[in-house]
Amino acid sequence: MKVGIGILGAGIVGGTLAAKLIEEADAIEAKSGLVLDVVKVGVRNLGKERPFDLPSDRITDNPEEVVDHPDVQLVVELMGGLEPAGSLVKRSLEAGKPVVTANKELVAAHGLELNGLAHDQGVAFLYEAAVGGGIPIIRPLSQSLAGEKLTRVLGIVNGTTNFILTKMSEEGAAYEDVLAEAQALGYAEADPTADVGGGDAAAKAAILASLAFGAWIPGDDVPRTGIDGIAVEDLLRADDLGYAVKLLAIAEEYEEGIAVRVKPTLVPHDHPLASVRGAQNAIFVEGPAIGELLFSGPGAGGDPTATAVLGDVIDAARELLAGAQVTPPVRFQPSKTLADGQIATRRYYRLLVKDAPGVLAAIAEVFGQHGVSIASVWQEGTGDDATLLLITHRALESEQDAAVDALEGLDVVNDVAAVLRVLIAD
Ligand SMILES: NC(=O)c1ccc[n+]([C@@H]2O[C@H](COP(=O)([O-])OP(=O)(O)OC[C@H]3O[C@@H](n4cnc5c(N)ncnc54)[C@H](OP(=O)(O)O)[C@@H]3O)[C@@H](O)[C@H]2O)c1
Structure with missing residues (x-):
């Protein structure tokens, strides 16, 4: 069963995908029962050398020609960026053509809208390669x-x-x-x-x-x-x-x-x-x-990423031929997100301090005033430029930030040189 494919972008991922679809057509057909025909490929520069062989009339520098071509039944967006990729994906979905993309920027910015549009149109919108390249995670x-x-x-x-x-x-x-x-x-x-x-x-x-x-x-x-x-x-x-x-x-x-x-x-x-x-x-x-x-x-690279894209293309093509949404998109519910500072975490601090009696007590007091308790402390060096490394127990980040502001005001603290989160593994 044949499905006409349009590819927007033939760079690292798009070029590898087009080459795979052409060179591995028999293997793809043997395994999936599908003939995935590359009908049109859109690029910016027609003069660039490509890693695949296609008649020149199948390559265009007008991406709308790819989306609008009557034989293109499924669109693969591998241009990257928000525009014109976003408008082209929308145009494809509005025309009832399923879309596969690897564009995390676009999905993270407009995924909800595009997902909803795909849902309304009853077609697939798949983006396995947008996170983790070749790793199946979506x-x-x-x-x-x-x-x-x-x-x-x-x-x-x-x-x-x-x-x-x-x-x-x-x-x-x-x-x-x-x-x-x-x-x-x-x-x-x-x-x-x-x-x-x-x-x-x-x-x-x-x-x-x-x-x-x-x-x-x-x-x-x-x-x-x-x-x-x-x-x-x-x-x-x-x-x-x-x-x-x-x-x-x-x-x-x-x-x-x-x-x-x-x-x-x-x-x-x-x-x-x-x-x-x-x-x-x-x-x-x-x-x-x-x-x-x-x-x-492998989280990136032409071959791993194009393989993930190809998996989506095969799924979307099967769905198209079945005439039903086999894998309807996730239904997203409204939820509250917690801003920076609103959760409790453990942290690592590197402080540059003066090594004098009572320094540690003064630092511990500042943390204590903000409800932050110290799990471990290490000291290196003496004199005016000693280094203190601290790891805290779990405490509200906004309180830890306030403690940092107060530490920076202490005479004995030369610098809060590093603040890093510590993973709570249990
Ligand atoms: N590279 C990776 O390992 C990887 C991994 C995971 C996800 N991704 C995602 O996959 C997508 C593609 O990445 P890539 O690395 O393959 O990018 P790329 O090598 O820069 O390729 C982009 C392709 O899009 C074409 N293009 C760009 N703007 C265009 C326009 N306005 N009109 C027509 N064609 C246009 C370019 O044409 P020309 O060739 O003529 O310049 C090129 O063929 C991105 O969303 C990226 O985030 C990439």
Whole structure:
């Protein structure tokens, strides 16, 4: 059974997908019973070399031609960005054409609207590759685990930052040096802001949280702290204390609401996420019935990502041919999200202090005034530039922030040099 496919974008992922659809057509047909015919591919630059062979009249620089082509029954959006990708996806769904995308930015910003439109039109809107690249995680969260009351999802969902943090902690190298190396190797973009600033991970965190808890969380609502500005000494000290530092997407459901965050976090060495190295991604899912599940693998790259997209294309094509929504989208309920500061967490602090009698007592008093109790303290050095490392028990973040403001006003504290979240693993 034949389905006409239109592909918007033929770069790293779109180019690999088109090549797979063409070169592996027999294998795809043997396994799925489907003939997936690449009818039209939209690109920006018609002169660029592509990794697939198609007659030139099947490639266009007018993306609307892809969506509107009468033989295109299913649209795959792999252009990236909010526009024109968003309008083209909407146009496709409005025309009753199912859409597959890998665009986390678009899904995190407009997923609710696009999901609703797909639902109304009775067609698929699938985005397995938008989080975790080649790792199946969207389908497990929205389908396999639909009957579980998930409590927490933790993810290492940005390979660039995990590569940087791994190198820094294993080689003791400075952030700027490792970033430059990551750029030279192609792991980081020339403008790395979306990765190192936590924006990419925040979009993915929003998608994971929305599916896990069945409540739509817009990407812009996710508080994020990136790894730009992280000091190698904190990674090395954390390692000595028994922790790896990871940029975590953290989605938790509390009685008061849902808390979704992206934060550099100390993860105990014996937690499965601590050993996820380099550009790998991993998502750790917790629930009362399933206990703990770990999904890990390549979070990006043409082949892994195009494979995830192809899985969605096959599902959407089957659904189209069946003439029914086999996998209706998750129904999202309204929910309250908890802003930064509104949850209780454990934290690691590195304070630069004067080593004088009563310093520790003064610091402990400030924390105590804000209801923060200290679990462990380590001191290094003496004189005017001693270092104190503190790990607190669980305490309200807004109170911990207020304690930091007060600490900065103490004569004996030269600097609050680092504040990082500590994962509560139990
Ligand atoms: N790369 C990965 O490993 C990965 C992993 C997971 C998800 N994703 C997501 O997959 C999507 C595609 O990523 P990518 O890495 O494949 O991007 P890419 O290599 O930059 O490719 C983008 C493609 O879209 C085309 N394009 C862009 N703007 C266009 C416009 N206005 N009109 C027509 N064509 C346009 C480009 O045309 P030209 O080729 O002519 O420039 C190019 O073929 C993004 O949403 C990304 O977040 C990527």
